[in-house]
Amino acid sequence: MQTFFCQPNADGLRTGLLTQNGVQHQKTLSARDIGKFVPRREQRKIPKTAIMAGVLFEHFELNNMIRDLGGDPKQIPLTVCNRYANWDHVADAMAPSAEVTVRGIDSYVATAWFPAAVQGYLTIRYGNTAQAITLSTQSTPIVASMVDHFRQSAPGKMAILSSFENVPDRVGQSAVIGDKPDPFGAVSLITGQDTVADIQIALAQHNKIAATSLLRVSELA
Amino acid sequence: MTQLHITAASAFGPLGKSLDEVWQSVLDRKTTGGVLHVASGRKYLAATTRGGHTTNTKTYSTSFAEGLRSLVNDLELNAPVDVIFVGTAVGNLCAAEHEVYVARDLAATVLDFANLRPMLDKCAAISGDTEIVVVPTGCCAGLQAAGLAKAVMAQMGYRTGIIVSLDMGLTPLAFEAFSKINATADFDEDSTVAPISRPFCKERSGFLFADGGGAIAVSIDAPKTGPVPRLTGYGCVSSAYHMTDIETGGVPIAKSIAIALADANCDPRQIGHVNLHASGTQQNDAAEHNALAATLNGAMPPITAFKGNHGHALAGANMLEVALTWKMMTTGTVPPTPHGLAVDAYDDVPARDAATQLEPGAILKTASGFAGIHATLVLEN
Numbered sequence: 001m002q003t004f005f006c007q008p009n010a011d012g013l014r015t016g017l018l019t020q021n022g023v024q025h026q027k028t029l030s031a032r033d034i035g036k037f038v039p040r041r042e043q044r045k046i047p048k049t050a051i052m053a054g055v056l057f058e059h060f061e062l063n064n065m066i067r068d069l070g071g072d073p074k075q076i077p078l079t080v081c082n083r084y085a086n087w088d089h090v091a092d093a094m095a096p097s098a099e100v101t102v103r104g105i106d107s108y109v110a111t112a113w114f115p116a117a118v119q120g121y122l123t124i125r126y127g128n129t130a131q132a133i134t135l136s137t138q139s140t141p142i143v144a145s146m147v148d149h150f151r152q153s154a155p156g157k158m159a160i161l162s163s164f165e166n167v168p169d170r171v172g173q174s175a176v177i178g179d180k181p182d183p184f185g186a187v188s189l190i191t192g193q194d195t196v197a198d199i200q201i202a203l204a205q206h207n208k209i210a211a212t213s214l215l216r217v218s219e220l221a
Numbered sequence: 222m223t224q225l226h227i228t229a230a231s232a233f234g235p236l237g238k239s240l241d242e243v244w245q246s247v248l249d250r251k252t253t254g255g256v257l258h259v260a261s262g263r264k265y266l267a268a269t270t271r272g273g274h275t276t277n278t279k280t281y282s283t284s285f286a287e288g289l290r291s292l293v294n295d296l297e298l299n300a301p302v303d304v305i306f307v308g309t310a311v312g313n314l315c316a317a318e319h320e321v322y323v324a325r326d327l328a329a330t331v332l333d334f335a336n337l338r339p340m341l342d343k344c345a346a347i348s349g350d351t352e353i354v355v356v357p358t359g360c361c362a363g364l365q366a367a368g369l370a371k372a373v374m375a376q377m378g379y380r381t382g383i384i385v386s387l388d389m390g391l392t393p394l395a396f397e398a399f400s401k402i403n404a405t406a407d408f409d410e411d412s413t414v415a416p417i418s419r420p421f422c423k424e425r426s427g428f429l430f431a432d433g434g435g436a437i438a439v440s441i442d443a444p445k446t447g448p449v450p451r452l453t454g455y456g457c458v459s460s461a462y463h464m465t466d467i468e469t470g471g472v473p474i475a476k477s478i479a480i481a482l483a484d485a486n487c488d489p490r491q492i493g494h495v496n497l498h499a500s501g502t503q504q505n506d507a508a509e510h511n512a513l514a515a516t517l518n519g520a521m522p523p524i525t526a527f528k529g530n531h532g533h534a535l536a537g538a539n540m541l542e543v544a545l546t547w548k549m550m551t552t553g554t555v556p557p558t559p560h561g562l563a564v565d566a567y568d569d570v571p572a573r574d575a576a577t578q579l580e581p582g583a584i585l586k587t588a589s590g591f592a593g594i595h596a597t598l599v600l601e602n
Contacts, residue, residue, distance in 0.1 A: 074461075082357070083335045085312075090394065096324035098261040098278065098393040110398035111464045111591055114310060115334060115357040120592025123459040129473070132459045132594065133365055136334035136355040142304070145373040167329060172321040180329035 001198050003188040004060050005209050006052050008166075013052065015059055018186075018205055029055065045108045047086030049164035050121035052185035062187065063126060069191050070156030077150035078122060078132040081143060081163040081206065082115040084180065087171050089113050094172035101172070118164050130154060140207075144199040147190055157192030161199060163206035181210035222484055223375045225367075225382075225439040225452040227600075231295035232544035233288065234433030235268035235531040239295060243541070244548045247530050248576060250560040254406075254417040254429045254532055260322070261393035266406045266416045268431035268532035269391055276391055282319040284389040284432070285312065286340040292385050292436040293344045301348035302438070303379035306370045307337060307355045308362030308386035310535035310590075315392045346383060346438075360500075361457075361590030362386060363435075363539025364598055368455035370439060380441050387434030388537035396430065402465055405430050406501065417559070418533060420499035420526040421506055421566045428500040431532030435540030437547060450550040453583070454485025454599030462593050467504045471511030477595040478516050478585060485583065485599035489516050493582025494555065496546045498589050499526030500533050509587060510567055521569040522580060525549070529559045539588050543598070546586055550602050553579045 003018040013034055016026040035043075037058035038051050057063065063073035089112040093104030111117060116134040123132050131150055135143055143161075151159035166183040169176055186209050188202035230240055235253045237243035257267040258275040270288075271281065289307070312334045320327045330336045334355045341347040356366040363386025370384050399405045406418060406427040418429035439452065458480065460473035482489060497509050513521060527542050534541060549555055557573040558564050564572035586598040 078459075084329070084332045085334065085357070087317075087332060094318075094321050094394075096322055098259070098318075098322050101322070102261040102263060102393050102397040105394065105397040105401060107401045109394070110402050110404070113394075113398065114359055114591065116359055116590075116592045116594070119358065119459075119594075120464050123461045124464065124593060127461045129459050129461045129476075131457050132592075133356065133369065133457075134358050135369075136357050137353065138335055139352045139354055142352060142354050142369075142373055142377065145376050146369060149372040149376065167332065171317075171327055173324050174321045174327040176329055176332065177326045178329040180332075 001188055001190060001194045001202055003186055003202055003205050004056050005184060005186040006056055008183045013055055029059065045112065046121055047089045047112045047117050048166045049082065049086055049118050049185065052164060053118045053122055054125065056185055056187050065189060066158060069158060069189065071158030072155040074127050075130045075155050076128060077130045077154050077159045078119060078128065079143065079147050079150065079159065079161050080119045080134045082118065082134055082165060083136040084165055084167045085115045086113050086117055086166065088166050088168045091168040091171045096173050140200050140203040143203055144196050147199050148196050151190060159190045160187060161190055161202055162187040165210060184209045223371055225371055225441065226443055227437045227439055227450045227452060227547055228444055229296045229438040230436065230544040230547040231292050232435035232541045233270060233291060234534060234541050235270050235431055240544050240548065244545060247527060247545060247556045250557050252415065252417045252530050252559045252561055257391065259393050259396055261397065265396045265400065266429055267391055268429055270432050278315055278319040278322055278392060281389065281391065282316045284315060285387065288387050288389055288434055289337065289340050289385065290344055292387060292434055293341060293346050293383060296346060296383065296436055296438045298346040298438055301351055302346050302381040302383050304352040304374065305347065305383040305385065306366040308366035308536045308539055309355065309357055310359045310362060310388050311390040311395055312357060314390060314395060318392050318394055358594055359590035359592060360535050361588045361594040361596045362536035364588045364596035365457060367452060367598055368457055368596060371452060371455050375441055382439050383436055384439060384540065385434065385436035386536045386540035388535035389432045390535055391430065391432050399430060404428060415561050417561060418501035418528045419562055420501045420529050421570050422563045423566050425501045425503060425506065427502055428528065429532035431534045432537065433534040433541050434537035435544035437540065437543060450547055451601050452598060453601045454481040454487060456480025456484060457594065457596040460593035460595060465591055467508045467589060469504050469507040469511065471508040471515065474508055474512035474587060474589065474595045475515045477597045478512060481597035481599045487583050487599055491582050492517065492522055492585055493580035494523050495585045496525045496542055498587045499528050501528055505589065506566055523555055523577065524570055525555060529562050543586055546584055546600060549579050550584065550600065555579050
């Protein structure tokens, strides 16, 4: 099982591969790098979580990896964990006035705000017609059970388990307060060799990434 | 494959505060919909559970929590269930939106789709041990929640559960977002046509935005009191076609139906009724009609499309419609088509002027959502 992750930082997007031996292949991608993977004209239509997803798939060439592991990128079940939707997409448009807010709503809000935006982005971009689901839950056993169920009938018994969050610090003039995950993305490629316990470990890794500041990213493994 | 026994159902919507009220309204061929003045100062067409012609985000901000509690309590379960699956498109949107409009700090917990336990802590059916899972995938989320329940309940050792879907999405942000992509029904001040959703009518022009939801109580074990309707099949696919547009050929929908029928070990010839997503858009009607024609080899069974009665409550519509389908199965009655709907788009989908007897056989329930998700349930008596 391999888990690829990214975390936005001041220089761009820090990426890496999380293994039992620690973090490998670390690289911070610049805005220019990101633009090569997700064109700038497309970036304004989708939330940052979807941009992160696209970057992870392209930078690490995950579809090639899926093929190498016996899966089919067009028939691989996809599970996305997301609890906080994509408020970043409307954060600047919103104001302490509904009248002002609606004037700033663009044609992409309906699809960019909702939690399944990443699911839609990935399935459409890569022509993946397998089952896909987005889940918001603190119950990792249920997520693991769903992923296990998904892969039973999939080519190569493979499935994708991913988590993406990007909670803005502010929506309109309202500060977002209280515990919230750091912005991050994580994609684990689940193979036929992985047990349900392994899937839960992958989920635990995702949650660690969400709770780990950038300076402590080396402690993730 | 696992089947789930449906032991109870609940619902509320613009046509009633309980499943029985909504059911009676549907039998009476009632429709609802009209102009709603929203806090943004703009007017939209909608069907609302709250009555009246105006909304404000302050009073509406508690509606999701209240609705969720109401759906769970109306199941009248006297013991906690093992797990609750919640499908929703916008979740607690209005609570968050209201905080922004009054310029208060916004607690991250309000944005958290998984944070439903505080809303449910006084429900007899929910205990501290009840697992809560939310499926926030839009207008297909209720059916996906049902599919999730069917997939994992037995494997996880859960014997009892609730599947609920709810959306209270009549907010300034949601109205404007849907309006911007021309998904909602046209608003014409001079129109002489009733402002309702018109699935399978030639004059359909988009969905009528609504709120509401439904719930079912499910168990792995057959109830000792006798047979009840069962969820026997589930299929779901991604169309990989477009974020909002539906592939009108209906191939992905047909595929979701085929998977659901295979899961239920059911032959297409066994289908006695279809309750469609039927959002009231030209694209959706064409896609669903083509999918059924391909699946059923032209032998179209009777069809119901309840969004013609009370509009489209996003994911909330899924389980509201499943609850009404449960009513059809437990009463053996198929409601007539709503007043004012010609139902004239296809020759093989005729209007019904009166209630009829439910044909024997399995029932298909379909739904489609943004991101190109198509799901189908098979329900059997």
